[in-house]
Amino acid sequence: MTTATPTPPSDPRAAAYAASVRLSVAPMMDWTDVHCRQFHRLLAPGARLYTEMVHARAVIHGDRSRLLALTPEQAPLALQLGGSEPADLAEATRIAAAHGFDEVNLNCGCPSDRVQAGRFGACLMREPALVADCVAAMAAASDVPVTVKCRLGVDEDDDYDVFAAFVDGAVAAGASMIVVHARNAWLQGLSPKENRDVPPLRYDWAHRLKRERPGLPVVVNGGIASLDATLAHLRHVDGVMLGRAAYHDPYLLHAIDATLRGAPLRPRGELLRALRPYAEASMAEGAALKHIVRHVLGLFHGQPGGRAFRQVLSEGAHRPGADWGLVEEALAVTEVRARDRSAA
Numbered sequence: 001m002t003t004a005t006p007t008p009p010s011d012p013r014a015a016a017y018a019a020s021v022r023l024s025v026a027p028m029m030d031w032t033d034v035h036c037r038q039f040h041r042l043l044a045p046g047a048r049l050y051t052e053m054v055h056a057r058a059v060i061h062g063d064r065s066r067l068l069a070l071t072p073e074q075a076p077l078a079l080q081l082g083g084s085e086p087a088d089l090a091e092a093t094r095i096a097a098a099h100g101f102d103e104v105n106l107n108c109g110c111p112s113d114r115v116q117a118g119r120f121g122a123c124l125m126r127e128p129a130l131v132a133d134c135v136a137a138m139a140a141a142s143d144v145p146v147t148v149k150c151r152l153g154v155d156e157d158d159d160y161d162v163f164a165a166f167v168d169g170a171v172a173a174g175a176s177m178i179v180v181h182a183r184n185a186w187l188q189g190l191s192p193k194e195n196r197d198v199p200p201l202r203y204d205w206a207h208r209l210k211r212e213r214p215g216l217p218v219v220v221n222g223g224i225a226s227l228d229a230t231l232a233h234l235r236h237v238d239g240v241m242l243g244r245a246a247y248h249d250p251y252l253l254h255a256i257d258a259t260l261r262g263a264p265l266r267p268r269g270e271l272l273r274a275l276r277p278y279a280e281a282s283m284a285e286g287a288a289l290k291h292i293v294r295h296v297l298g299l300f301h302g303q304p305g306g307r308a309f310r311q312v313l314s315e316g317a318h319r320p321g322a323d324w325g326l327v328e329e330a331l332a333v334t335e336v337r338a339r340d341r342s343a344a
């Protein structure tokens, strides 16, 4: 598959960013916070990570130390912005670039009522000229790449050419990559959760987009939940973005990243223990263990002892004074259960 960057950039950070197009973890509100991303980075050194969506005005006026929290290891890291006011998006992009993000992504896919009322997210798919203005303002604001994450359309939209024209408008305005959540968003009658499952997936639109625009980096997203599916998509597009599967089954994320990098698989316990220095440093600064370990509960998904692992952590992490010892306890219990199971 051709990518947009045939010769790798000589700057190592730019080279890592370019390579990370192949695999990314989706922006997910309440899930892909700074702690989650630290864990995902350990699992997937080659993947591009995305923040939760942050509104441009929150970036400008809000508590940046919280909203834009990151660590240097989390690069390549994109900030996802919500909004539809070009001047605000430009200012937020400038702030994000100065903060150390490698990419700024515009959300054109969120269907929630709150987001619709604010005239951003998925309803922007019906306003291609406004999206182009937003992207142009963002791209002019800094050197950081500006990308767009969109759906195929909204409600009953069913015209590939309209979708392609939306993409072309964003690209002409300066978007350097398109992430396609390959289904429509239904703005009436479905919750955001249903909007991630009910509208049918049409991967062929994303594949066709790439086929017809070979120079445009295209990433496909939606319902991709295995290594085989990832590899199959990579024959058609530049990258695959995993959301729920990566979150609920973090070892799958590890396995896909390792396969793409040709690296050996590391055991689950070793990966988790690599989080300890970060977890302890965060707790020393006031974070609670429960806010960190909630993201690791799925690490033994589908494995003997996986339920015990989840139970020890979710019950114990809420107790006052819970520390890393609880994680060691969960690992030990999991090992014993797994051994009992294989001996039975």
Ligand SMILES: Cc1cc2nc3c(=O)[nH]c(=O)nc-3n(C[C@H](O)[C@H](O)[C@H](O)COP(=O)(O)O)c2cc1C
Residues within 6 Å of the ligand: 026, 027, 028, 029, 030, 031, 052, 053, 080, 107, 109, 110, 149, 181, 196, 221, 222, 223, 224, 241, 242, 243, 244, 245
């Ligand atoms: C809990 C949750 C929160 C989400 N928040 C965002 C968000 O902030 N921005 C966004 O573009 N998409 C958001 N999404 C959608 C995902 O990025 C992704 O497009 C969707 O889940 C489909 O991919 P998947 O089937 O791999 O999960 C969210 C999804 C979930 C499950």
